[in-house]
Amino acid sequence: MKTRRQSLILQLLDREPIRNQEQLRRGLRAHGVVATQATISRDIKELGLVKRAADGAYQRASVPTSGATATTTLLTRAIAESVVEADRVQQFVVLKTPPAQANATAIAIDRARLADVVGTIAGDDTILVILRDQRHAIAFLARVKDLIGR
Secondary structure (H helix, E strand, O other): OHHHHHHHHHHHHHHOOOOOHHHHHHHHHHOOOOOOHHHHHHHHHHHOOEEOOOOOOEEOOOOOOOOHHHHHHHHHHHHHHHOOEEEEEOOEEEEEOOOOOHHHHHHHHHHHOOOOEEEEEEOOOEEEEEEOOHHHHHHHHHHHHHHHOO
């Protein structure tokens, strides 16, 4: 049931702009799927959905693309649009985002496959970026702060 419901959610988003969970609930109901707000909220998080800045409609966190330039552009945009604070401790960089945006941003960082980034761990509004050493962490933090204007 969960797989079908989540697949249907993605189909609904592909067809029309959905700006809130109530619209999503009604769309599911029209297709015979009854879901609570809590279930829809979990599905949104598990699917990595984010809201578009332009119209506030839900969208997939990233669109599959090919090529290093496209990946770098997605990473740059994800950091610039979602990171609000950044700090470093040794070879770790901690990024703060608004609620529910850390996961999508961490995915963008991981998919960029930066040579100096070992990996990420994301919560709801915090990302831990693990870098190879302090020198790489300092450089990564400088790039992030440049993108967020700090």
